[in-house]
Amino acid sequence: QKEVEQNSGPLSVPEGAIASLNCTYSDRGSQSFFWYRQYSGKSPELIMFIYSNGDKEDGRFTAQLNKASQYVSLLIRDSQPSDSATYLCAVREYNFNKFYFGSGTKLNVKP
Amino acid sequence: GAVVSQHPSRVICKSGTSVKIECRSLDFQATTMFWYRQFPKQSLMLMATSNEGSKATYEQGVEKDKFLINHASLTLSTLTVTSAHPEDSSFYICSARVEGVTNQPQHFGDGTRLSIL
Numbered sequence: 001q002k003e004v005e006q007n008s009g010p011l012s013v014p015e016g017a018i019a020s021l022n023c024t025y026s027d028r029g030s031q032s033f034f035w036y037r038q039y040s041g042k043s044p045e046l047i048m049f050i051y052s053n054g055d056k057e058d059g060r061f062t063a064q065l066n067k068a069s070q071y072v073s074l075l076i077r078d079s080q081p082s083d084s085a086t087y088l089c090a091v092r093e094y095n096f097n098k099f100y101f102g103s104g105t106k107l108n109v110k111p
Numbered sequence: 112g113a114v115v116s117q118h119p120s121r122v123i124c125k126s127g128t129s130v131k132i133e134c135r136s137l138d139f140q141a142t143t144m145f146w147y148r149q150f151p152k153q154s155l156m157l158m159a160t161s162n163e164g165s166k167a168t169y170e171q172g173v174e175k176d177k178f179l180i181n182h183a184s185l186t187l188s189t190l191t192v193t194s195a196h197p198e199d200s201s202f203y204i205c206s207a208r209v210e211g212v213t214n215q216p217q218h219f220g221d222g223t224r225l226s227i228l
Contacts, residue, residue: 046218049216097160101155
């Protein structure tokens with residue numbers, strides 16, 4: 001089983017601050033990396049994905065990938081209480097359809 | 112965007128009942144779909160990979176005779192929890208991705224909350 005590690009949290013940040021979520025993975029052959037948000041009792045919804053080293057920005061979200069360090073992160077700028085959820089990191093195997101998920105980091109954004 | 116529909120959203124039934132959950136890709140074809148289970152406050156655990164026209168591939172520790180998977184068409188996979196017991200109560204989620212296009216994400220159904228009394 002490929003490993004995807006995340007700090008379970010909870011990570012608490014004040015409203016308007018930057019939230020930083022981190023993820024490491026064990027398989028160097030991993031191709032693509034995804035961040036999902038999951039509200040309690042709901043299924044995950046895609047926030048963004050990244051597959052090249054460096055940064056990728058989409059609105060208030062920035063994904064960062066460092067394949068040499070096997071590390072991917074998600075930054076949320078101007079955090080809002082509605083961002084409070086569990087954030088799942090997912091890694092896709094090379095040449096396979098399988099996605100492996102981390103255990104998720106619970107984010108609390110305090111008003 | 113790609114949409115995955117899952118039905119039913121909630122099932123409450125007695126112990127010993129078999130429960131069927133459907134997963135449909137609404138606007139794309141999927142030769143492969145995935146079934147996950149999630150217990151409260153835990154992450155998604157991949158149960159099996161559903162393959163259109165062939166047998167499903169089960170993850171280690173998942174009983175294939177307990178969790179029957181059928182993927183009879185390019186847009187429909189079903190998961191049947193046979194003779195369900197209270198320990199099978201969980202949130203079951205299916206996913207699929209658009210194939211033939213690089214770096215496509217998994218799209219999830221809305222999940223099925225199964226409660227066995």
